[in-house]
Amino acid sequence: MKLNEIGEDAVVEEITRTLRLDERVEIGPGDDCAVVHFGPNLQLLKTDCVIEGIHFLPDTPARAVGWKALCRNISDIAAMGGDPLDALITVAVTSDRELVWLTDLYAGLNQAAAKYGVNLVGGETSRSPGPAFISVALTGKVDKERLVTRAGGKLGDRLYVTGRLGGSFPVKHLSFEPRLAESRWLTENFRLHAMMDLSDGLGSDLPRLAKASGTGFEIDFAALPKNENCSDEQALTDGEDYELLFAVSEDHGQKLEKEWRAVFPELPLSCIGRLTEAKAEPFSRPGYDHFR
Amino acid sequence: MKLNEIGEDAVVEEITRTLRLDERVEIGPGDDCAVVHFGPNLQLLKTDCVIEGIHFLPDTPARAVGWKALCRNISDIAAMGGDPLDALITVAVTSDRELVWLTDLYAGLNQAAAKYGVNLVGGETSRSPGPAFISVALTGKVDKERLVTRAGGKLGDRLYVTGRLGGSFPVKHLSFEPRLAESRWLTENFRLHAMMDLSDGLGSDLPRLAKASGTGFEIDFAALPKNENCSDEQALTDGEDYELLFAVSEDHGQKLEKEWRAVFPELPLSCIGRLTEAKAEPFSRPGYDHFR
Numbered sequence: 001m002k003l004n005e006i007g008e009d010a011v012v013e014e015i016t017r018t019l020r021l022d023e024r025v026e027i028g029p030g031d032d033c034a035v036v037h038f039g040p041n042l043q044l045l046k047t048d049c050v051i052e053g054i055h056f057l058p059d060t061p062a063r064a065v066g067w068k069a070l071c072r073n074i075s076d077i078a079a080m081g082g083d084p085l086d087a088l089i090t091v092a093v094t095s096d097r098e099l100v101w102l103t104d105l106y107a108g109l110n111q112a113a114a115k116y117g118v119n120l121v122g123g124e125t126s127r128s129p130g131p132a133f134i135s136v137a138l139t140g141k142v143d144k145e146r147l148v149t150r151a152g153g154k155l156g157d158r159l160y161v162t163g164r165l166g167g168s169f170p171v172k173h174l175s176f177e178p179r180l181a182e183s184r185w186l187t188e189n190f191r192l193h194a195m196m197d198l199s200d201g202l203g204s205d206l207p208r209l210a211k212a213s214g215t216g217f218e219i220d221f222a223a224l225p226k227n228e229n230c231s232d233e234q235a236l237t238d239g240e241d242y243e244l245l246f247a248v249s250e251d252h253g254q255k256l257e258k259e260w261r262a263v264f265p266e267l268p269l270s271c272i273g274r275l276t277e278a279k280a281e282p283f284s285r286p287g288y289d290h291f292r
Numbered sequence: 293m294k295l296n297e298i299g300e301d302a303v304v305e306e307i308t309r310t311l312r313l314d315e316r317v318e319i320g321p322g323d324d325c326a327v328v329h330f331g332p333n334l335q336l337l338k339t340d341c342v343i344e345g346i347h348f349l350p351d352t353p354a355r356a357v358g359w360k361a362l363c364r365n366i367s368d369i370a371a372m373g374g375d376p377l378d379a380l381i382t383v384a385v386t387s388d389r390e391l392v393w394l395t396d397l398y399a400g401l402n403q404a405a406a407k408y409g410v411n412l413v414g415g416e417t418s419r420s421p422g423p424a425f426i427s428v429a430l431t432g433k434v435d436k437e438r439l440v441t442r443a444g445g446k447l448g449d450r451l452y453v454t455g456r457l458g459g460s461f462p463v464k465h466l467s468f469e470p471r472l473a474e475s476r477w478l479t480e481n482f483r484l485h486a487m488m489d490l491s492d493g494l495g496s497d498l499p500r501l502a503k504a505s506g507t508g509f510e511i512d513f514a515a516l517p518k519n520e521n522c523s524d525e526q527a528l529t530d531g532e533d534y535e536l537l538f539a540v541s542e543d544h545g546q547k548l549e550k551e552w553r554a555v556f557p558e559l560p561l562s563c564i565g566r567l568t569e570a571k572a573e574p575f576s577r578p579g580y581d582h583f584r
Contacts, residue, residue, distance in 0.1 A: 001390065002387070002388045002390055002391065003385070003387050003388070003389050003390075003391060003394070003419070004387040004388055004419075006391060008417065011417060012417065014391065014394075014395060015394060015395065015398050015415075015417070016536060018398070018399075018402060019398075019402065019405075019411075019412040019413075020402050020405035020406050020410065020412055021411050021412070021413065022409075022411055022435040024378075024411065025378070025413055028411075028413055029412075029413065029414045033414070033439045034378070034414040036377070036378050036411065036413060038330055038333065038335065038377070038433070038511075039330065039332055039333040040331055040332070041330065041331040041482045043431075045378055045380055045413055045414060045431070046380070046414065047381070047382050047415060047427070047429055048416050049382045049416055049418055049427065051384055051418060051420045053420075053421050054418065054419065054420065054421070057577065066404065085328070085330070086316075086317075086326070086328050086337055087327070088337055088338070088339035088429050089339070090340070090341045090409065090427045090429075092341060092343055092425060092434070093295070094295055095294070095295050096294045096295070097294065097295050098293065098295075099293045099294065099295060099298060099303065099306065101293065102306075103307065104304060106310070106311075107310075108350045110310060110311065110312050113311075113312035114312050117314075118312065119311075119312060119313050119314055119317050119320075119328065120311040120312055120313070120321075121311075121317055121320055121321065121326035121337055122303065122320065122326040122337060122338065123339060124339050124427075125300065125303060125304065125307070125338050126346065127295070127296075127346065128343045128345075128346065128423065129346070130343075130420070130421070130422020130423045130425070131420065131421055131422045133302075133420070133422070133425050135338075135339070135382045135427040137339055137382075137427075137429030139330075139337070139431070141330070150374050183497050193528060196333060208303065212331055259441075271514035
């Protein structure tokens with residue numbers, strides 16, 4: 001059976017059935033980050049990659065590729081309520097690649113690292129016969145009180161989305177800002193039940209949050225925040241929004257909405273639906289699947 | 293200027309000149325692992341990749357590829373005197389890859405994880421138009437008293453190598469055992485001045501250790517431990533030996549050699565030379581360079 005006959009979620013499920021995990025692991029694969037005990041602290045761990053021809057094009061400025069490669073991971077750390085710490089960078093390129101491409105890539109990585117307080121502590125450069133490949137692994141720390149997973153959503157919770165969705169290509173996916181400050185404020189001031197970042201599109205990601213929480217969901221399409229000239233379909237399936245999706249009780253939601261406007265006046269926060277009883281067929285329009 | 297006109301060490305030097313690093317970073321790029329403060333502890337961080345057509349062949353059993361991908365990183369953790377903890381796996385393959393290849397890859401990763409006490413806490417699978425690419429990031433912990441870098445070698449130190457060198461292809465590079473138990477014993481019982489693992493070949497790696505320590509070196513070629521049918525040249529340049537190279541004072545060296553034979557009777561330990569005054573031209577036969 002080939003990967004494209006199965007689809008990403010089933011592939012991941014197949015792989016993760018048998019992983020070696022001991023008691024130090026608080027949360028293993030399946031959430032935005034892994035959570036492990038390290039000494040007296042909780043550590044977040046995340047890895048993600050960008051590949052030429054898939055996540056960026058041969059003529060995409062290398063600086064933007066570097067920015068994107070690191071910020072994708074920062075977005076996942078934010079989605080768990082954590083702060084990013086140290087990044088490891090692996091770059092594989094053909095050996096006739098120009099040095100300036102590599103230094104531009106690192107300029108973008110450094111720019112994001114400086115802005116979000118990340119150390120670029122190490123990495124690996126290798127030649128490859130194939131397309132350029134950049135993999136970033138990122139550690140973070142999280143307070144136990146601030147940790148938010150995908151799994152804590154409760155029946156009747158309001159669902160919120162930051163920013164606007166859809167139309168991330170060709171520009172926004174290269175210059176987005178991970179919602180780190182927003183996540184800090186949210187997790188310091190409210191008891192969020194569940195959270196994740198939107199990377200594959202709301203249409204793929206929301207069913208994952210609902211499944212992890214053991215609920216269904218309904219979407220209020222009239223409230224869906226869309227980027228200019230985007231259809232509902234695009235808002236659900238384009239992907240690479242890197243916005244936060246979170247679930248919070250009705251009561252907290254009302255208070256949160258009001259305060260949000262004062263703290264982040266420029267960034268929309270939209271109540272896009274609710275968590276409901278689990279349904280047999282949660283959603284007919286999927287988002288992005290890596291293997292299909 | 294293209295990467296293959298410059299060579300790996302110069303490329304790495306160019307990249308690492310400007311990295312964002314704050315005071316939490318004890319050791320940044322340039323050693324086997326990065327070392328960072330995390331809470332009251334020291335954490336080791338390492339990333340490394342294997343690429344189809346470079347580090348393994350299309351017909352290499354996927355289980356062996358998984359073993360190798362994780363064990364390369366474990367070898368680097370061992371080379372700093374640390375213990376491995378948690379791994380993140382990134383796999384990029386064409387979407388028509390067979391699922392069984394991926395599950396075999398993970399069987400190899402799990403086998404190494406179980407043997408060396410590593411958790412496989414997360415990862416990422418992505419489609420790629422190019423050759424199969426597996427990147428592994430690994431964390432570890434290290435006691436301050438056991439931490440050994442490349443930089444502490446002293447004039448007159450004896451240089452030791454575990455095991456035998458050369459001829460790692462086509463078999464040993466897929467089934468080697470990282471020298472974790474040996475590193476634990478060495479760092480618990482002796483004050484090593486410097487250590488690293490041999491991945492690019494002694495001919496490339498020893499000059500790096502000497503340069504980091506601000507010394508030169510001399511090799512006793514008669515004492516070079518070689519795998520069957522290997523020339524001196526191969527022992528220096530084949531690479532992928534994943535043995536430990538370390539520097540220790542003359543006195544400690546004698547004691548260490550004797551005790552080693554009792555504890556690890558099956559694994560040779562060879563005194564292959566000394567650290568000397570720095571020389572203008574340390575070595576005329578380089579090992580493996582990723583970009584040449």
